[in-house]
Amino acid sequence: MTIGITTTDKQPPPKPDIINMHTLSMYVSNKPGVLMRICQVFARRGYNIDSLVVSNGRDAQFSRMTIGISGAPDGLDQIIKQVNKLIDVIHCYEHAGQDAVVREMVMIKIVCGPEQRPEVLQVVDHFGGKTVDLTNSSLIAMVHGASDKVDAAVRMLGKFEIIETVRTGKVVMARGEQPT
Amino acid sequence: MNHDTIDGAQALIKTLDQLGIEYIFGYSGGAAIPIFDALETVETRMKFILVRHEQGAVHMADGYARATGKPAAVLVTSGPGAGNTITGIMTAHMDSVPMIVICGQQVTWMLGKDAFQEADIFGITMPVVKHNYLVKNTNDLPRIAREAYHIATTGRPGPVLIDVPKDISQSPFTGDFDAEIDLPGYHPELDHDIDADAIDAAVELIKGSRRPLILAGHGAMIARADRELMELAQTLGCPVTSTLLGKGVFPETHPLALGMLGMHGTAYANKAIVECDLILNVGSRFDDRIIGKAHLFGRNARIVHIDIDPAEMGKMIVPHVQVIGDAKAALQALNRKIAPLDSAEWLEHLDGYKKKYPLGYRKQGGLRMQHVLDELYKFTGGKAIVTTDVGQHQMWAAQFYLNDESYKWITSGGAGTMGFGFPAAIGAQLACPDEDVVAVVGDGGFQMTLFELATAVIHKLPIKILVLNNHYLGMVRQWQELFFDDRESGVDLLGNPDFV
Numbered sequence: 001m002t003i004g005i006t007t008t009d010k011q012p013p014p015k016p017d018i019i020n021m022h023t024l025s026m027y028v029s030n031k032p033g034v035l036m037r038i039c040q041v042f043a044r045r046g047y048n049i050d051s052l053v054v055s056n057g058r059d060a061q062f063s064r065m066t067i068g069i070s071g072a073p074d075g076l077d078q079i080i081k082q083v084n085k086l087i088d089v090i091h092c093y094e095h096a097g098q099d100a101v102v103r104e105m106v107m108i109k110i111v112c113g114p115e116q117r118p119e120v121l122q123v124v125d126h127f128g129g130k131t132v133d134l135t136n137s138s139l140i141a142m143v144h145g146a147s148d149k150v151d152a153a154v155r156m157l158g159k160f161e162i163i164e165t166v167r168t169g170k171v172v173m174a175r176g177e178q179p180t
Numbered sequence: 181m182n183h184d185t186i187d188g189a190q191a192l193i194k195t196l197d198q199l200g201i202e203y204i205f206g207y208s209g210g211a212a213i214p215i216f217d218a219l220e221t222v223e224t225r226m227k228f229i230l231v232r233h234e235q236g237a238v239h240m241a242d243g244y245a246r247a248t249g250k251p252a253a254v255l256v257t258s259g260p261g262a263g264n265t266i267t268g269i270m271t272a273h274m275d276s277v278p279m280i281v282i283c284g285q286q287v288t289w290m291l292g293k294d295a296f297q298e299a300d301i302f303g304i305t306m307p308v309v310k311h312n313y314l315v316k317n318t319n320d321l322p323r324i325a326r327e328a329y330h331i332a333t334t335g336r337p338g339p340v341l342i343d344v345p346k347d348i349s350q351s352p353f354t355g356d357f358d359a360e361i362d363l364p365g366y367h368p369e370l371d372h373d374i375d376a377d378a379i380d381a382a383v384e385l386i387k388g389s390r391r392p393l394i395l396a397g398h399g400a401m402i403a404r405a406d407r408e409l410m411e412l413a414q415t416l417g418c419p420v421t422s423t424l425l426g427k428g429v430f431p432e433t434h435p436l437a438l439g440m441l442g443m444h445g446t447a448y449a450n451k452a453i454v455e456c457d458l459i460l461n462v463g464s465r466f467d468d469r470i471i472g473k474a475h476l477f478g479r480n481a482r483i484v485h486i487d488i489d490p491a492e493m494g495k496m497i498v499p500h501v502q503v504i505g506d507a508k509a510a511l512q513a514l515n516r517k518i519a520p521l522d523s524a525e526w527l528e529h530l531d532g533y534k535k536k537y538p539l540g541y542r543k544q545g546g547l548r549m550q551h552v553l554d555e556l557y558k559f560t561g562g563k564a565i566v567t568t569d570v571g572q573h574q575m576w577a578a579q580f581y582l583n584d585e586s587y588k589w590i591t592s593g594g595a596g597t598m599g600f601g602f603p604a605a606i607g608a609q610l611a612c613p614d615e616d617v618v619a620v621v622g623d624g625g626f627q628m629t630l631f632e633l634a635t636a637v638i639h640k641l642p643i644k645i646l647v648l649n650n651h652y653l654g655m656v657r658q659w660q661e662l663f664f665d666d667r668e669s670g671v672d673l674l675g676n677p678d679f680v
């Protein structure tokens with residue numbers, strides 16, 4: 001008898017086009033190549049890295065990474081396991097919603113002469129921001145906080161003439177006793 | 181040993197020797213000369229085999245490992261030498277085969293400057309190794325070699341690559357030769373702690389089953405869980421099908437054996453997987469060649485997945501119960517809690533399928549590959565170590581050469597690498613000098629690595645090479661017949677050499 005040969009060449013039925021954002025926190029060995037290994041896991045599975053923050057851990061043998069990624073929600077578990085499997089990764093967690101504090105910071109350079117200054121400063125002030133550089137024709141506003149607040153500040157300041165914007169990307173810390 | 185007198189290369193070779201590495205397969209070149217020199221200046225028990233192409237070296241180390249469960253080393257030079265190892269490393273990685281690959285490299289101060297024969301092999305191989313190293317400090321060499329061995333051989337095994345710049349291998353070694361391994365992110369020791377709740381959940385699922393089926397994979401073989409698997413099957417009265425790489429971990433001549441599953445498997449194994457109400461997967465990663473359409477796979481069954489790699493859980497198939505850990509430890513825990521199942525009717529039903537749809541071939545009208553392989557099986561009594569290349573001959577060998585023991589069937593599964601079979605046989609024969617080793621190869625694949633004939637002859641290896649010469653890239657032609665209206669494009673091996 002011949003067996004009906006099934007192959008995986010045909011694409012599976014399409015899934016609803018959901019792209020979710022996720023924030024992953026990693027504790028990794030501070031060695032060359034670690035970031036490359038982690039990025040390969042995301043890239044191979046078609047995940048895009050939206051933000052990336054890396055710094056030395058309290059023990060300089062290790063690094064902290066907070067990575068914001070977007071992609072289909074159903075592959076995320078798999079990605080986290082693949083990252084955890086890397087020899088240089090101590091742990092990788094996803095932090096969502098209320099169980100973690102998420103913060104970021106933005107610096108916005110704005111065209112701003114003496115006439116517009118009061119209005120710009122009012123907006124900056126409203127978001128609890130600061131001016132960190134000031135000239136006759138420009139200023140740099142700095143705002144930090146939860147992502148939605150930073151988004152709102154960027155939106156509000158967007159009505160002025162923006163020269164450039166630099167945003168850190170999220171850093172995350174788990175609340176209470178939970179490790180990050 | 182007096183530290184003042186040894187350099188990095190000597191420290192590395194000495195460490196490999198201490199680790200019990202028996203064979204180094206390799207090919208020299210500028211950046212690797214210091215390490216090759218250490219093979220002459222350090223007294224070791226290791227044997228060096230000079231190959232004819234670096235890909236051959238890696239497949240030999242692979243064949244050695246698949247015949248013994250132990251890693252061998254590969255030693256090559258930088259740039260093109262290292263580049264030639266990629267297919268072999270990928271092949272080993274896909275099939276969880278341990279090995280240590282050492283590459284010479286340009287001197288550290290020339291890295292990143294497109295220096296002669298400089299290639300970023302550390303970056304290039306990252307996706308196809310379990311782990312890799314670019315050594316920056318001579319004194320790290322013994323520790324890194326020990327870590328590489330540890331990583332390669334524990335947990336889910338795999339290849340580990342060490343890239344050694346020439347100044348690093350040539351500098352004096354002044355460090356701690358016995359430096360401890362330092363891998364805070366790697367804990368294979370936990371693989372033997374099996375979650376008791378998961379076992380209980382598996383036992384619950386097993387209890388009510390009337391049509392159980394065990395799927396035995398490579399993981400069961402790597403864990404050397406042959407005996408535990410037999411106990412499980414016999415206690416439950418449960419038939420066993422295996423993957424291509426799991427062939428032999430459960431004796432294929434046993435009445436409970438159903439042979440291989442999947443695209444090229446037996447009809448009765450494939451019918452059993454559709455009709456069963458319970459799948460006990462022991463150490464298989466549910467490869468796409470065995471599950472076909474994932475959403476239809478095992479749709480009538482509850483699924484228990486035992487795997488050492490947590491990342492395999494739910495990757496292809498979402499199991500009802502997952503047991504993470506070493507297959508032997510998991511089966512030992514499971515076997516303590518199971519009772520016989522009422523499977524008599526199911527076994528009888530499957531026996532009916534075995535009689536109705538046996539593996540067969542026509543004996544008239546020309547010599548058939550299946551017939552040749554059937555004769556090979558009878559001739560060797562199934563006792564030989566068989567390596568295969570990739571293609572139709574491989575699948576027919578898998579069907580007709582029954583394996584009753586682990587570590588005797590050596591084939592490239594996940595990668596399906598043509599050119600694997602013959603060099604793998606060289607590695608297996610060196611590993612097992614007293615066994616009969618047969619390389620079953622196609623006329624296409626054999627020509628990809630046939631220059632290793634020189635290596636085999638020089639070492640007087642009594643390998644039997646069975647070239648199944650159909651003058652075609654048979655497997656591809658078969659697909660063209662099935663899926664491309666019989667249009668034969670680029671498959672005619674016109675001008676084959678006379679293989680005899």
Ligand SMILES: Cc1ncc(C[n+]2csc(CCOP(=O)(O)OP(=O)(O)O)c2C)c(N)n1
Nearest residue numbers: 571572573596598622623624625653654655
């Ligand atoms: C390195 C490599 N190149 C190409 C392929 C694709 N491929 C798979 S089977 C096959 C044909 C093999 O022909 P042959 O070695 O003559 O064996 P047969 O199928 O005829 O038994 C080819 C080309 C492969 N698996 N590996």
